[in-house]
Amino acid sequence: MPSSEASTPTPATSTSNDQLLDLFEHAPCGYLTAGPDGRIDRANRTLSDWLGVEPGQLVGRRFPELLPIAGKIYYETHFAPLLRMQGAFDEVALDLRRGDGTVVPVLVNARERRSADGRTVSLRITVMRARDRRRYEQELLDARRRADAATAELRELTHTLETRVAEELTQRQEAENQLRQSQKMEAIGQLTGGVAHDFNNLLTVILGGLETIERQLATPGKDPLARIGRAVAMARQGALRAATLTARLLAFARRQPLQPKPIDASRLVTGLADLLQRTLGATIALETVAGAGLWPALADAGELENALVNLAVNARDAMPEGGRLTIETSNACLDEDYVAGVPEPLPAGHYVLIAVSDTGCGMDQVALQKAFEPFFTTKDVGKGTGLGLSQVYGFTRQSGGHVRIYSEPGHGTTVKLYLPRCLDTRCVDTVAPQPENQASPRGSETVLLVEDHEDLLAYSVAVLRELGYRVLAAPDAAAGLALLGREPEIDLLFTDMVLPGGVDGRQLAEEARRDRPGLKVLFTSGYARNAILRNGRLETGMDLLPKPFTGEALAARVRAALDR
Amino acid sequence: MSDVLDRHHVHVSGHGARTMVFAHGFGCDQNMWRWVAPAFEDRFRVVLFDHIGAGRSDLSAFDHERHGSLEGYAQDVVALCRALDLRDGVFVGHSVSAMIGVLAARQAPELFADMVLVGPSPRYIDDPATDYVGGFSAEQIEELLDFLDNNHMGWSQNMAPVIMGNGDRPELAEELTNSFCRTDPDIARHFARTTFRSDNRDDLAGLAARALVLQCTDDVIAPESVGRYVHARLPDSQLVLMQATGHCPNLSAPAETVAAIDAFL
Incomplete structure (x- = not known):
């Protein structure tokens, strides 16, 4: 109260003292004053009513004594220093203890009056009830806490989700790697049959060479050194071919991650032709047609080879009676209309097409629709896992390409692989092409020798000629039949069971016997997947010399066949 | 060097052979x-600082682990005193900082020759097993910590900026809040836990420096019995019972505080 007002009394002063007292006691806020020692010297009725005590009970106590323990500590450590330093504090939210032990939530303002030297003269404190406000604050605090908790939970959830997705991805990748490897091993299994056959041929060549050397050393014939030299060269060539084959097989089986690189699809197909031919067996002709000016494709070379082996295996099984497998490469433009009809996302543009066509039994609509499903197979139990085409599909999709099957029951199937064109033409990975192809050796005497393996044919011819036979040699059934038609003096047909060009040794023999019913036949075979075991027996006048064979065995069995 | 001084918002004033x-x-x-330190500027180099988490210290330097024990605060004190090349100085610590000073002196005995402990308490919670009276029951301290978790008292000063949207109009928040003793509520809670759960009774005996214990009348935070306990356990100490009431004689009775320190030094 400014003292000037007090010193100018008005006529109303005598009555207004009561009014002022009433105003103090019953003001709509709590009010108290304290001395320099902080002890309350006066508290109004409103405050004592709120606290449920007599005003006199508050006198002599310090303000912090009205607070619960926590408030007391907070007041002493925060607001008492604040009051001294600022001379006041405002809107401090506190709870006051009531006489009955309950608390009243209030807002407190305080002012210090100071002497000239800064010491506390008196303290004035107003108290406002703040129950609603406190409830509202509590709600806000709770809401904030819930929001914080939810945010934390969300962050945790996001983190967990990310971790889980990463784990899933790793697991999935691992599973895909395993699947790819097992698909490859499946293909290896298919390849092994063909390769074993080839290996036996090569072993025969090598053993034959060694035997020739042995014989020449024991009883030298005419010009033994030249003969030994030829035998060594033949054996070495056989061994080198075997080594190449082993290396290819090992390279194929190697476990390695997908590495899309620019590749020349035509060269890859040519390089794989040898392996594919082994897989197909001799009754199926393999034809490769390389498109002119072929673009490089972007794909993993190993997986593409795997896909082609899988397709070749399927084609072989679709052509149990033999046939033709054609692999063509060409450039292709898939336009918007085409890609619109493709279920998977596929950008329109340039692709490298590899079309694999067979002349087999084809697929009906039901089989076509399920063809790419893993483990779907039309093959007998034990003959295929059903993973072949699913590998082809998975590989093409992973390469950003597209695969489509056209099939006509009874006519054949074409599988078209569209691989994305690689626009970076700097480095096209070259697949080492497989050189050499069989050429037909020629001759003219009484044993007709049909053998598709060049080295083995040469070796066998040499052995038989050395024994004095007249030998006619043919690389396949067609050539053999032609010779049979031309040459009346053929006493023995000595033929490999597995032959290229669509007619095997058995069919050749049947054909030959149609014209010459008594013709003696000696078969040879290292590996013939189904040809020999198909009905388990050989007809009369027919004999089998298993590969690998020695020159001695050959001589003995040819003699025996002729003498029978 | 200057990093640690910046972090603690260090103020150096006065001049003298020794540092306070x-x-x-x-x-x-x-x-x-503010009303005590200037009285020593004519005889001492006077150093003022804020603990990490308080005042204008670098809040980003607050480390829940390091500052989860008084030892961590003591390490801060040692680091900043070494940055100031302090030897044989005077340490004046109020309340929890009295014990922080004792710990710092034990970590680096060369720093302080004299210790002024204003309202010290080596343990706030009673320990019936050793007949120790700290002034608070364990339940009461839990009540305080719970209370801080639901900080109504701090609401108006700490929450107002949030409600007003301090990002847009910081000047409004400045007007609304009480200008001193503002702390980040999380740090305040952490500091309260660290302080009120501390027990450094066993550290008293190892103090090499001579010490003055300033004990107020009617101090709720550190009762007279605690001051006497500290005095009894310190190897070389004096106890002064002050006329001043409450917990902050440096604010409520600066002249008496200055006189007591002066007499001790």
Whole structure:
């Protein structure tokens, strides 16, 4: 109260003292004053009513004594220093203890009056009830806490989700790697049959060479050194071919991650032709047609080879009676209309097409629709896992390409692989092409020798000629039949069971016997997947010399066949 | 070097052969020495600082683990005193900083020759097993910590900026809040836990420096029995019972405080 007002009394002063007292006691806020020692010297009725005590009970106590323990500590450590330093504090939210032990939530303002030297003269404190406000604050605090908790939970959830997705991805990748490897091993299994056959041929060549050397050393014939030299060269060539084959097989089986690189699809197909031919067996002709000016494709070379082996295996099984497998490469433009009809996302543009066509039994609509499903197979139990085409599909999709099957029951199937064109033409990975192809050796005497393996044919011819036979040699059934038609003096047909060009040794023999019913036949075979075991027996006048064979065995069995 | 001084918002004033370091307690900052520290500037180099988490210290330097024990605060004190090349100085610590000073002196005995402990308490919670009376039951301290978790008292000063949207109009928040003793509520809670759960009774006996214990009348935070306990356990100490009431004689009775320190030094 400014003292000037007090010193100018008005006529109303005598009555207004009561009014002022009433105003103090019953003001709509709590009010108290304290001395320099902080002890309350006066508290109004409103405050004592709120606290449920007599005003006199508050006198002599310090303000912090009205607070619960926590408030007391907070007041002493925060607001008492604040009051001294600022001379006041405002809107401090506190709870006051009531006489009955309950608390009243209030807002407190305080002012210090100071002497000239800064010491506390008196303290004035107003108290406002703040129950609603406190409830509202509590709600806000709770809401904030819930929001914080939810945010934390969300962050945790996001983190967990990310971790889980990463784990899933790793697991999935691992599973895909395993699947790819097992698909490859499946293909290896298919390849092994063909390769074993080839290996036996090569072993025969090598053993034959060694035997020739042995014989020449024991009883030298005419010009033994030249003969030994030829035998060594033949054996070495056989061994080198075997080594190449082993290396290819090992390279194929190697476990390695997908590495899309620019590749020349035509060269890859040519390089794989040898392996594919082994897989197909001799009754199926393999034809490769390389498109002119072929673009490089972007794909993993190993997986593409795997896909082609899988397709070749399927084609072989679709052509149990033999046939033709054609692999063509060409450039292709898939336009918007085409890609619109493709279920998977596929950008329109340039692709490298590899079309694999067979002349087999084809697929009906039901089989076509399920063809790419893993483990779907039309093959007998034990003959295929059903993973072949699913590998082809998975590989093409992973390469950003597209695969489509056209099939006509009874006519054949074409599988078209569209691989994305690689626009970076700097480095096209070259697949080492497989050189050499069989050429037909020629001759003219009484044993007709049909053998598709060049080295083995040469070796066998040499052995038989050395024994004095007249030998006619043919690389396949067609050539053999032609010779049979031309040459009346053929006493023995000595033929490999597995032959290229669509007619095997058995069919050749049947054909030959149609014209010459008594013709003696000696078969040879290292590996013939189904040809020999198909009905388990050989007809009369027919004999089998298993590969690998020695020159001695050959001589003995040819003699025996002729003498029978 | 200057990093640690910046982090603690260090103020150096006065001049003298010896240095006096003033350390504030829980709830305040170096402002609380405003009426005491200047009285020594003519004879001492006077150092004021804020503990990490208080006043204008670098809040980003607050480390829940390091500052989860008084030892961590003591390491801060040692680091900043070494940055100031302190030897044989005077440490004046209020409230919890009295014990922080004792710990710092034990970590680096060369720093302080004299210790002024204003309202010290080596343990706030009673320990019936050893007949120790700290002034609070364990339940009461839990009540305080719970209370801080639901900080209504701090609401108006700490929450107002949030409600007003302090990002847009910081000047409004400045007007609304009480200008001293503002702390980040999380740090305040952490400091309270660290302070009120501390027990450094066994550290008293190892103090090499001579010590003055300033004990107020009617101090709720550190009762007279605690002051006497500290005095009894310190190897070389004096106890002064002050006329001043409450917990902050440096603010409520600065002249008496200055006189007591002067007499001790």
